[in-house]
Amino acid sequence: MHILTFDSHQKLHESGAGIIIGMVQTNPRAVLGLATGGTPIGIYQEIVKSYQQGIVSFKDTTTFNLDEYVGLPENHQESYHNYMNTHLFDLIQLQRSQTHIPDGNAADLEAECQSYDKLLEQAGQIDLQLLGLGHNGHIGFNEPDHALTGCTHIVELREETRKANARYFDSIDEVPTHALTMGVGTILKAKMILLIVKGGDKAEIVQRALKGPITTDCPASLLQTHPHLVVLLDSEAGRLL
Numbered sequence: 001m002h003i004l005t006f007d008s009h010q011k012l013h014e015s016g017a018g019i020i021i022g023m024v025q026t027n028p029r030a031v032l033g034l035a036t037g038g039t040p041i042g043i044y045q046e047i048v049k050s051y052q053q054g055i056v057s058f059k060d061t062t063t064f065n066l067d068e069y070v071g072l073p074e075n076h077q078e079s080y081h082n083y084m085n086t087h088l089f090d091l092i093q094l095q096r097s098q099t100h101i102p103d104g105n106a107a108d109l110e111a112e113c114q115s116y117d118k119l120l121e122q123a124g125q126i127d128l129q130l131l132g133l134g135h136n137g138h139i140g141f142n143e144p145d146h147a148l149t150g151c152t153h154i155v156e157l158r159e160e161t162r163k164a165n166a167r168y169f170d171s172i173d174e175v176p177t178h179a180l181t182m183g184v185g186t187i188l189k190a191k192m193i194l195l196i197v198k199g200g201d202k203a204e205i206v207q208r209a210l211k212g213p214i215t216t217d218c219p220a221s222l223l224q225t226h227p228h229l230v231v232l233l234d235s236e237a238g239r240l241l
């Protein structure tokens with residue numbers, strides 16, 4: 001595990017973007033696993049800047065997102081489809097055929113999970129999986145539980161996750177109760193994992209995830225078993241390490 005701590009968000013964003021851009025420059029056909037939430041936005045902004053400067057092209061790249069809310073229309077401000085289009089895809093001219101996000105509005109959600117896994121299998125191994133970290137240790141929407149699921153599945157969101165994400169909605173009542181998420185098995189199969197965490201409110205969970213026991217009570221702790229994990233932290237998030 002490589003842990004890098006940054007005293008400025010700008011440097012953290014540039015470093016994260018640099019790793020992703022370097023991967024695509026070396027392998028233009030790379031398969032990228034992408035994340036949403038507040039954390040990666042600065043990294044996406046740096047990627048867009050490099051794209052606009054002609055430093056990198058994504059024309060042969062494929063992407064798979066970790067998760068999507070159930071029942072939120074795709075064009076809703078807070079859907080992860082809308083998030084990805086707004087913050088990245090439309091700005092680096094990624095065609096819809098190159099990008100994949102689970103469909104949280106599918107009539108048959110179980111079938112949607114299975115077909116997402118089939119697409120992942122057809123694409124081969126994810127070269128780089130970008131991850132944020134939930135306050136309760138979730139990765140993607142894999143919530144703490146007595147057992148975790150390997151493949152894409154429907155998850156009931158924990159109250160604390162809905163509360164944490166209520167900051168993006170008008171009220172907690174608007175936060176969906178369920179989501180579709182890639183499973184930890186798929187996440188751990190990625191060749192490289194890039195975990196990004198910012199803010200002192202996550203210092204404790206960072207400590208548990210990276211230095212605590214490996215337990216399904218803290219899904220991110222399973223990342224300790226990954227052979228190529230890179231963690232980028234701001235100094236606040238890393239203060240208990």
Ligand SMILES: O=P(O)(O)OC[C@H]1O[C@](O)(CO)[C@@H](O)[C@@H]1O
Nearest residue numbers: 036037038039131132133134140
């Ligand atoms: O970056 P944020 O907004 O704190 O979210 C952390 C994590 O929570 C999620 O948004 C899901 O709740 C993940 O997608 C993200 O990695």
